[in-house]
Amino acid sequence: MDLRELIDLLPTGAVLTYPDVLAGYRQDWAKDPAAGTPLAVVRATGTADVSTTLRWADEHRVPVVPRGAGSGLSGGATAVDGGIVLSTERMRGISIDPVTRTAVAGPGLLNAEVKRAVAEHGLWYPPDPSSFEMCSIGGNAATNAGGLCCVKYGVTTDYVLGMEVVLADGTAVRLGGPRLKDSAGLSLTKMFVGSEGTLGVITELTLRLLPAQPVQSTVVASFATLTAATEAILAVTGALRPAMLEFMDTVAINAVEDELRMGLDRDAAALLVARSDAPGDHAAQEARIMLEACRAAGATEAFHTADPEEGEAFTAARRYAIPAVERLGPLLLEDVGVPLPRLGDLVTGIAGIARRNDVTVSVIAHAGDGNTHPLIVHDPADPDETERAHRAFGEIMELAIALGGTITGEHGVGRLKKAWLPNQLGPEVMDLTRRIKDALDPHGILNPGAIL
Amino acid sequence: MDLRELIDLLPTGAVLTYPDVLAGYRQDWAKDPAAGTPLAVVRATGTADVSTTLRWADEHRVPVVPRGAGSGLSGGATAVDGGIVLSTERMRGISIDPVTRTAVAGPGLLNAEVKRAVAEHGLWYPPDPSSFEMCSIGGNAATNAGGLCCVKYGVTTDYVLGMEVVLADGTAVRLGGPRLKDSAGLSLTKMFVGSEGTLGVITELTLRLLPAQPVQSTVVASFATLTAATEAILAVTGALRPAMLEFMDTVAINAVEDELRMGLDRDAAALLVARSDAPGDHAAQEARIMLEACRAAGATEAFHTADPEEGEAFTAARRYAIPAVERLGPLLLEDVGVPLPRLGDLVTGIAGIARRNDVTVSVIAHAGDGNTHPLIVHDPADPDETERAHRAFGEIMELAIALGGTITGEHGVGRLKKAWLPNQLGPEVMDLTRRIKDALDPHGILNPGAIL
Numbered sequence A, B: 001m002d003l004r005e006l007i008d009l010l011p012t013g014a015v016l017t018y019p020d021v022l023a024g025y026r027q028d029w030a031k032d033p034a035a036g037t038p039l040a041v042v043r044a045t046g047t048a049d050v051s052t053t054l055r056w057a058d059e060h061r062v063p064v065v066p067r068g069a070g071s072g073l074s075g076g077a078t079a080v081d082g083g084i085v086l087s088t089e090r091m092r093g094i095s096i097d098p099v100t101r102t103a104v105a106g107p108g109l110l111n112a113e114v115k116r117a118v119a120e121h122g123l124w125y126p127p128d129p130s131s132f133e134m135c136s137i138g139g140n141a142a143t144n145a146g147g148l149c150c151v152k153y154g155v156t157t158d159y160v161l162g163m164e165v166v167l168a169d170g171t172a173v174r175l176g177g178p179r180l181k182d183s184a185g186l187s188l189t190k191m192f193v194g195s196e197g198t199l200g201v202i203t204e205l206t207l208r209l210l211p212a213q214p215v216q217s218t219v220v221a222s223f224a225t226l227t228a229a230t231e232a233i234l235a236v237t238g239a240l241r242p243a244m245l246e247f248m249d250t251v252a253i254n255a256v257e258d259e260l261r262m263g264l265d266r267d268a269a270a271l272l273v274a275r276s277d278a279p280g281d282h283a284a285q286e287a288r289i290m291l292e293a294c295r296a297a298g299a300t301e302a303f304h305t306a307d308p309e310e311g312e313a314f315t316a317a318r319r320y321a322i323p324a325v326e327r328l329g330p331l332l333l334e335d336v337g338v339p340l341p342r343l344g345d346l347v348t349g350i351a352g353i354a355r356r357n358d359v360t361v362s363v364i365a366h367a368g369d370g371n372t373h374p375l376i377v378h379d380p381a382d383p384d385e386t387e388r389a390h391r392a393f394g395e396i397m398e399l400a401i402a403l404g405g406t407i408t409g410e411h412g413v414g415r416l417k418k419a420w421l422p423n424q425l426g427p428e429v430m431d432l433t434r435r436i437k438d439a440l441d442p443h444g445i446l447n448p449g450a451i452l
Helices: A004-009 A019-024 A047-060 A111-119 A137-143 A188-192 A226-239 A250-260 A282-296 A308-319 A321-326 A340-357 A383-402 A418-425 A427-440 B004-009 B019-024 B047-060 B111-119 B137-143 B188-192 B226-239 B250-260 B282-296 B308-319 B321-326 B340-357 B383-402 B418-440
Strands: A040-043 A064-067 A084-087 A094-097 A102-105 A160-166 A172-176 A201-208 A217-223 A244-249 A270-276 A301-305 A331-333 A360-366 A371-377 B040-043 B064-067 B084-087 B094-097 B102-105 B160-166 B172-176 B201-208 B217-223 B244-249 B270-276 B301-305 B331-333 B360-366 B371-377
Touching (some): A004 A047, A019 A040, A047 A064, A047 A172, A094 A111, A102 A111, A111 A137, A137 A201, A172 A188, A188 B188, A188 B418, A217 A282, A217 A308, A226 A244, A226 A270, A226 A340, A244 A308, A321 A331, A321 A371, A340 A371, A340 A383, A371 A383, A427 B172, A427 B188, B047 B064, B047 B084, B047 B160, B094 B111, B102 B111, B111 B137, B137 B201, B160 B188, B217 B282, B226 B270, B226 B340, B244 B308, B282 B301, B308 B321, B321 B331, B321 B360, B321 B371, B331 B383, B340 B360, B340 B371, B340 B383
Parallel strands (some): A040 A084, A064 A084, B064 B084
Antiparallel strands (some): A094 A102, A102 A201, A160 A201, A217 A270, A217 A301, A244 A270, A244 A360, B094 B102, B102 B201, B160 B172, B244 B270, B244 B360, B331 B371, B360 B371
C-alpha cells in the first residue's frame, strides 16, 4: 500500500513508519503474541486528521486500529498486519465549565490528567480505573471503563454526556452535549461508549463532573477464609453503599507485601479495603457499620482510619496488586463479573479451576460490584503451562457466564475475549451487533477483529 | 388487512377491534389531531405475544405503534391508519432483589407502582416524571424519561441495566443484566433506551435501585423578576447539588393557586422549590445555603421546612402545574432544555416569543438541569390563535437549539417535534440514525413517523 497520498494529506510528522516506532505500537498491555505489524502509525493532532485518515482508509479498504494510551488489557488496540494504528495521544485539550459541571476533553488526555484539571475547579471526575495514571480518557470511553469508585458512582458511560466521533467514512459528528437531560433522537452517544473503536473514533468527550468529595474514612479487614470475606462483602453492601469495596486474595496480599512492606497480614486468605465518603461525621458512622459487618463475618483483624494518607496507602496497595502479582510471572488478566450474591461461587470456582489446571490464579476484585480480576500467572516459555493457563482463562469466563455474569466488566472484549462473547450474548445478540457494525462500517475497516 | 391469522395466533381477547376501543387508543396525551385509526389494538400478555405480533406485522408489512400507558406528550404513541397499536399495559410483573439492588419489571407497570414495590424493600427507583402516578416504566425507558430528581440522580438510562426487547422481526433478545459493570459487546441496552419504539419493543427491564432516601428539607422562594429567579438557580447549583430545583412562573403560580388555595404569592414572577436529601443535619445545612442563595439573589419571600408533608405539598403543587394551566385552555407542551448558564436567556426569550405571537406561554421548569416546560395555551377552535401557538411552538425549539440546547429533554421527539430534530442534530446525525433504523427495522414497521 502506497502511503504517499496519506502522508501528503496529513501534517508533517503525523505518519510514522520507522520499524522501531511501529514495533512500539503493535501491542497494548494485553501483549497479544498474535499482534500484527502495522503499515504506519498516524498520530492525529485533531479531528481533521482523524477524518482524513479514515476517509483515506475507507476508500482504500485499509484496516484502522484506534489507540489511546495503549493500556488496554483485552487486546482492543492490537495492531493488524497491513493496517494503520491511529493514535489519539496528541489530542489533549481540555476546557472546564464549573457552572454546568462539565468538561470537554480530548481523547488523549490521561484519566488522571482529567481528574487533576477538574480538581482545580473543585470538581471531580469519578471513574477511576486502577491504571488511571496511564490510561486515556478516550480509551476509557471506548471500553466503558470502570474502577474502584463505580460501586457507588457508576461507570464511564454514566459520565459521558456527549462526544465528537468520526465515522468510518471520515464524517465527524457531534452527539449530545453539556445537558444531563436530552431525549432528542436515538441515544447515539451511549452507543459509541464501549464500542471499542469498532463503530467510530472518539475525538472529543463532554464529561459530567461532580463536586469534589469530602475526605474519606477507610476500613481494612483481614479474613482467614474466602467465605468469611464474601460474607462480609454482602453484609457491607446490604447495610449501605460504600464508596469503594476492594478485595485481594492471599497471593495478591503477599505479592504486594513483598514489594511495599506495609505490614499486611500474610496469613490472611483475603483482605478487604472499604471506604465511605459520606459527609461530615456520617463517614465515621458508615465506617463503624462496615467494621461491625466485617467483624460479624469473622474478620481476624479489622480497623478504621479517618486519616486520608493512611487510607490512600491501603487503596494504593490494592491498585498495586496487578504489577505486584506480575512479578511472579507474565499474567493472563481477566475481569469477569457476576451478580453480587454469586461472588462467593465465582471466587471458590476460580480456585477450583486453578487447582484442576495446576496454575496460580490470584484474585483481586472490585468486590462491591461483583467485578473480579483473576490474574493467571504463567510462563510463556513453558508450552504446557501456557496451554493450561489459556484453558483456565476460558474456563473462568465460562464460569462467569454460568453464574449469570459477564466475561468483561470494564476492560472490553477486544481480541482476547472475543471467542467467548457469543457464549454470553447468544446468536441473536451477536447478529444484532453485526447488523449495527455493518450499517456503520460497511467496509469493515474499523478495528477489525475486535469484538466481532 | 385480514386479522384472522393474528387473532388465531394470540390469546383470546388480546386483539381488540371494537371502534370505541380503537378510538381510545388513537392518541396519547399529546392529543395529536392528525392521529390515524388503527386496524386493531393488541394488548400483549407477555413477550411471546409481542413476538407473535411483530413477526406477523413484519411479514405483512403492517405498521406497529408500541404503547405504554399512553401518557406521552410528544405523540410517540399516536396511532397510524391501518396499523396495530401494541399495548404493553398488561405486562405488569415485578421481582426485586435487595442484594443486587435491582428489580426486573414488566413494561406495563406504572412508575409509581415500581417505586412502591421497591420501597417495601427499603429501596428507591429515582426517576420521577411529574406524571409518575400514570406513566409506565416501559414508556419511561422508551423516552429516556426524566423528572424532578434528575438534577442530582440522573435520568432513566442511568437506571436501566438490562432489558428484554423484541426486534422488528419478532426475535426476542436479552441485553445486559443485574450488573453495574458490563463491557461485553456494544452498549445495546443503552441504545434501546430513548428509541421511542422505533427499534424494538421493550418487554422487560432490569432496573438499578438505590437505598431509600432520608427525609428531605425543602426551600420555597418567591421572586419579583425572572432574572432574580434565574440568578438564584445558578447560585444554588453553584453551591451544592440540590435533590430537586423546580421553577414556576406567574401564570403557573396563579393557575395552581386557583385550584389548590395554598397561599402561593400571586404577585411573584417566579417561585422556586428546592430540596436537599443530604443525610442527617446536612439536609438542614444545605437548605440554609439554598435559602441564603435565594435571598442574596433578591427573593421577596423565602423559607425552609424540614416537615416532609409541608415540603411534599409544595412539590405536589409544582407537579400539579401542568393540569392547572391546562384549565386555561388546551396546551401545546414543550420540554426544551439548555445548558444551565443559558436558562435566563431561554426564559426571557420565551417571553418574547409569547409576546410577538400574542399567545399565553406559561413556563415551569426542572430548573436545576436547565430543562423547561413552556406550556402554550391556545383555543383549537380559533384557527388564527392555533396558527400563532404552533408558530410559537417551533420558535421555542429553534431558540433552544440556538442556545446550545435540545428540543426535548425528557419527553422524546415522537411525531410532534420531528420536524425540528434535523435542525438540532444536523444531516450527518440524521443519516446515522437512519442507518441504524434501517439495519434494525428493514421494513420500517416499528412506530413509523416517530423520530424519523
